[in-house]
Amino acid sequence: MKFRLATVFAAGLLAAAGANAATELVIATVNNGHMIEMQKLSKNFEAANPDIKLKWVTLEEGVLRQRVTTDIATKGGQFDIMTIGMYEAPIWGKKGWLTELKTDAAYDVDDLLPAVRGGLTVDGKLFAAPFYGESSMLMYRKDLADKAGIKVADNPTWTDIKALAAKIHNPPNTYGICLRGKPGWGDNMAFLSTLVNTHGGQWFDMSWKPQLESKPWKDAITFYVDLLKNYGPPGSSNNSFNEILALTNSGKCGMWIDATIAASFVSDPKQSKVADQMAFAQAPTAVTPKGANWLWSWNLAIPAGSKKVDAAQKFVTWATSKEYIQLVAKTNGWANVPTGTRKSTYASPEFQKAARFAAAELKAIESANPTDSTLPKSPYVGVQFAAIPEFQSIGIAVGQQMSAALAGKTSVDDALKASQVAAEREMKKAGYYK
Missing domain, CATH: 3.40.190.10 (Periplasmic binding protein-like II)
Incomplete structure (x- = not known):
């Protein structure tokens, strides 16, 4: 034993x-x-x-x-x-x-x-x-576009998007368009960076000088604020991915430009009331296709x-x-x-x-180029961000200003001016330029 x-x-x-x-x-x-x-x-x-x-x-x-x-x-x-x-x-x-x-x-x-x-x-x-x-793409209600007599192109322009938003906007049942407004470098600024890129803008020029008061930034942010003020849901400055996903799945958003990963959720009948009506296209472009989707x-x-x-x-x-x-x-x-x-x-x-969104998702990802995402030459890698350590704090500060402009708490010009000041301070402190 x-x-x-x-x-x-x-x-x-x-x-x-x-x-x-x-x-x-x-x-x-x-x-x-x-x-x-x-x-x-x-x-x-x-x-x-x-x-x-x-x-x-x-x-x-x-x-x-x-x-x-x-x-x-x-x-x-x-x-x-x-x-x-x-x-x-x-x-x-x-x-x-x-x-x-x-x-x-x-x-x-x-x-x-x-x-x-x-x-x-x-x-x-x-x-x-x-x-x-993931990249970003346009997700839209085909039934509403058909009813408005508008055929959405595979590669729409922002002018096309605004025209469709005006036609299908029918509050409080449906809002013409839903876009991110909640502040954060990975929240509203992920989307807004692509909007600025396609308007011909950039975060920093080749000398690392912030470009937040440039014409492309003013054009892009003015367009964005007007678009959501006229055709977006109330409280857009509080919305990011999860909030807009819930709105879209309940049938409240006629269009949404956001992460391609959302396509699998909005086209799933278990999650979305309008799954059968959802269609997909590339993220819209303005002055250039460069950097239009993240x-x-x-x-x-x-x-x-x-x-x-x-x-x-x-x-x-x-x-x-x-x-x-x-x-x-x-x-x-x-x-x-x-x-x-x-x-x-x-x-x-x-x-x-x-996955009926597969072809549009792949096209979006393949068209994104992190080393060449802006019309003027830029010193940084990244489409919806600049891959430098200082970007997080700059992106957060700018995101707060953009959200305030969207909420009507400040003007677009004042928001961009404050953003430029904050960005210059960070870049000078880090020694990018004097």
Whole structure:
């Protein structure tokens, strides 16, 4: 009996030692649907890699940014894998804060959409792998356009959009157009940067001088404020993605220009009362098509100096692979796969059948170029942001001014003047110019 107990005890010690030998990866991620699904499906990864255990830290977007930025800047080493945006990837890659991703032939890096891959690459090195990507597009009620006798072009102009908004505006049942107004560099300024780009504007000229009082900015913001004042819902200065999604799904928005990821929600009969009526086109243009639609992706990256690079690389490769997309399709259906990352997803007949927005989404993503998004030459990378550390605070300050102008609390000219002052102060303080 004693011998038997000793044997059992020894076996227990061996098992414990084996468990301790497993590499634990701490993964910081954002609490959106695609990421939560990744956590559920990661049991498949752990089953195939019993020597790796995953620990998830799931956070709201704002909290996530703060936590991972602090951790990587201070070399805290809290996380082995971080979920970061297309804004952070080139900045952190350039600073040497991220590990270059090494991929094998099976991963097929050439299958990644060039626009997305380009936004995550610095000096030919890939520093983050895209989990899902997006651009922006026009989503509109085809029934209302038909009733107004207007055929929406695949590549509409902002003049076309204004004319259609006037025709279909029928408050309080339906508003002609819904657009972001809530302040934030990733809220109203994501949309407004594209509107400024297509009006021929830019954030900074080649000397890094802010351009917020230039004619393109005045034209774009004046147009935006008038458009929403005349044909938008009340309280537009409080609306961002989630608020407008709810309005659109309840049938209140005749048109909405926003993230392509919204197309899968507004065309889903389980979520939208007007799913069958929704149609899709490219984001509108004005003076130039350059920078008319934004480019964004959520990505997985490995901090430099990580002690668990091999295991982390293995997970990043798995979660952003063709096989992972197939796994989601098999588990939840093709309509629910993460989009905006791989050519092979859009080539899939099953995906095309499940997602009638697929062609418009792909065209939007492929047309976005983060290295050439403005009519005048610009010194920064990014379409709806400038990939420099100072942009967040500048974008937040400008976003507050634009929201105030939309709410009628200040004039467009005064809002732009205050924005220029704030931007110049930040850029001078950071030493971009004197």
